[in-house]
Structures are given as C-alpha cells and as structure tokens.
Amino acid sequence: MFSFERRAFGPDFTFGVATAAYQIEGGQGDGRGQCIWDSFSATPGNVHNGDTGRDACNHYELWPADLDLIRDGGFDAYRFSFAWPRLIPEGTGAVNQAGVDFYDRLIDGMLERGIKPYATLYHWDLPSTLQDRGGWMNRDIANWFADYATLVAEKFGDRLTATATINEPWCVAFLSHFLGVHAPGYRDLRAAARAMHHVLYAHGTAIDALRAGGAKNLGIVLNLEKAEPASDSEADKAACNFGDALFNRWYLGGVFKGQYPAELTEWLAPYLPENYQADMDVVSRPLDWLGVNYYTRGLYQASTVPGRPTEQVKGPLEKTDIGWEIYPQGLSDLLVRVSKDYTKIPVYVTENGMAEVEGDDDPRRIQYYDDHLKAVLAAREAGADVRGYFAWSLLDNYEWAEGYNKRFGLVHVDYQTQKRSPKASYRSFQGLLHNTR
DSSP states (O other), X not given: OOSSOGGGGOTTOEEEEEOOHHHHOOOOOTTOOOBHHHHHHHSTTSSGGGOOSSSTTOHXXXXXXXXXXXXXXXXXXXXXXXXXXXXXXXXXXXXXXXXHXXXXXXXXXXXXTTOEEEEEEESSOOBHHHHTTTGGGSTTXXXXXXXXXXXXXXXXXXXXXXXXXXXXXXXXXXXXXXXXXXXXXXXXXXXXXXXXHHHHHHHHHHHXXXXXXXXXXXXXXXXXXXXXXXXXXXXXXXXXXXXXXXXXXXXXXXXXXSXXXXXXXXXXXXXXXXXXXXGHHHHTOOOSEEEEEOOOEEEEEEOSSTTOOEEEOOOSSOBOTTXXXXXXXXXXHHHHHHHHHTOOXXXXXXXXXXXXXXXXXXXXXXXXXXHHHHHHHHXXXXXXXXXXXXXXXXXXXXXXXXXXXXXXXXXXXXXXXXXXXXXXXXXXXXXXXXXXX
8 A cells, every 4th residue: 555645635636547559459450550560560579579569458349347447446537549540540531430439439438437538649659651651750740640630629629638649759759760669660860850850840730730629738748757977977967968958858848948959959950850940839839738757767878889979877776677767756856847947837747657577466566656656746845736647557568669578557467368457556546546535
C-alpha cells in the first residue's frame, strides 16, 4: 500500500491509467490499414524476438473487461490513443467505418463507467502509405494530420474530456530518425532535423483543426528527462546543456516560446526545412494543458564520437528492468521547471511507471509509484500546477523495440490466453483511490 492518502492531492486531482493503440489493440483486420510499426517489427533485428503488435492484448475485442479494470481500480480517467490507420487506412481519404464504430463503443463504454476519456491523436502508428510519401520528413504531413484531427473532432470531440495531439515528439523525431531505434528506423541527421520541426508544426495545425471542429481542452504530451552532467567538468556541463536542449528545450521552447534553442539550430542549420522560422506561430499555438511523461534522468558526458556533441552514460542509481535509473527527484525538478520557466497552464503527469521482472507481487513497482507520487506532491508544494497523474500502464503490453520482453502493467497479461491478472501495484492504487477523497 502507499504511504499517503488520496486526500493529500485534493478533491479535484485526476488519477488515471494510460495505454496506446498499437501496444494493446491488436484487431488488425476490420479495415485497419498498415502502419510503420507493422513493417518495422517485421524486419529482422529491429524488435526483440521478432515480436509484433498483431495481437498485442486484443483490446480491440476485450475492451469491456479492460474498462471494468479501470473502473474497479478507482481510476478517474483513461488515457488512450486513436490509431490513425484504423480510422483512415491510407492516412488520407476514405474513412474506415469499423474503426469509427470501435472508438464510439470504447468512448461510450468509458462514459457509462464514469471514466473520463483522455485521448491522444498520435502515438507512433503512422499509416504506411504516408511513410511512402516521406512521413514526418515531408512538410505535407501537417495538412494530413490536420485532416485527421478534423475527423476526430467531428466524430468524437464532444465526448472527450481532453485531447492531446502528439505523444512524445522527441521519440517520433529524434529516436526514430537519428538513432533509428523506433519506426521508421532512420539514422540520418537531415531526416531527424526535418522530423523535429514537422512534428511540432503538425501539432500546431492539428490544434487549429481541433479548435475549429469544436474540440475542447487541448494539449500535447512531451517526454522530458532531468538532464545532469556526469561530472563537474566544464566539458560534461556543456554536454549536459546540449543534451537538455536536444531532449527538453527544443520541444518546450518551440511549443511555449515559439523558439528553438540556438545550440540546435546552429548544429542542424544545413538540414532544417527552409524558412522554418515562419512556422513558429503555428508551432506555439496556445494550449489548455501540458502532459509530461517522465521515467528517468539523462546523465551526459563530453562525446567520444566525432561530430556528436554529447553522449549519455549509465548512472549508479537503482534501475528498472529496462535499465532506466529510478530518480523521483527528477520528476519534481522537471515539473517545477516547466511551471516556472515555460507555462502557467495546468500540467498532468501523463505517463510514469516502471518495467519490472515477471511476477504479480511487485513491491519495487509499488515503491516506485509511492516515491514518484510523493515527488508530484513536492512539486505542487513548490508551486507547480499539477492537476493529474496517469500510471503507465494499465496492462502489460507490446513495448515497442523491446517486444513483449518488458512488463510495465499494473495488470499482468498472459499473451497466450489473454487472461488479465491484477498485480499488487493495481491493488495498491485500488486501496488508495477507493479511500476517502
């Protein structure tokens, strides 16, 4: 059980759980188009064990039981994502009515159970036909994404509590186009530079489209890390500053100040889209809330690789099963920094959680959540306007390049039988949330 009561967060604080379409839905028939993760995961060597999201958790059929788990756990809200290729199989053009019907059932199912729907338009499953046309490297994606946002606003907007445009644009752009770890798997600086700008430009065009369609309570979800130098040397401090610019300040500065950090615009100057500065008013459209995904810190040292300004090193702290340091203080520091330096709009912790070894008795995960929720309380006491917290994840699921090898769920999933079994961490949340509010 946790070491605090729900009342410590006040009566209006939102507790939720989060998932993403490709990681849990399965259901790849029924008119759904192909996405970049289908082909990326089918390519040998890209994903652990060659795992794909073809079946995942079969949430496409088992969603009623999954929503029951959310309700029975006492959670207020469910953060889910729409699958772009399920709604518009070719990315543009014809709409798949079966996809619309699925999300109608899912959203209505939430409302029937008293669960608030927090939607995300894009959680990494780009329709493959749009990748054929350049994907996030093509400026036209801002128009394709805006049209998709218009559809979501028209079909579902009146029932959504909140809508985010993009989940973790750093992953969409840099992890996937420079480091090559995620789909589409590029390792190219020009590709990364263009994706880094276009993903935020498309965010802005989608905000305009959602607002024009009457959708309310709009935001974006950024994954942020606490950047720290590996030593007190000036070289490591400079490397940390560059790493912070690359991971945090590009997205925070772009979205909230209409300005990218000079360190990066100088580094990327030969590769950025021509006249990108003219787009910054769209990039920085006013938002109603910000989502922050937090898992760990980034420890930086001067790079040993020619042409690369910085590199990360492994730190000495206790680590999760995926190898990430457990560092709750970093969450407090980031939430305070965002609220102090970038925006006064409400902030939500939209993902936080840990991969843990197999087993339903998960004391380390309970401790992880306890420590990070206390970090949220500390940030609120320091003046950060944090309105909610979403645990990642409701279910063990397809963990991208890690396949089914890493388990983040509050609920264990047997992938052979699709049986759901709540873990001790789920019971801890249940005890907290069913307590006096």
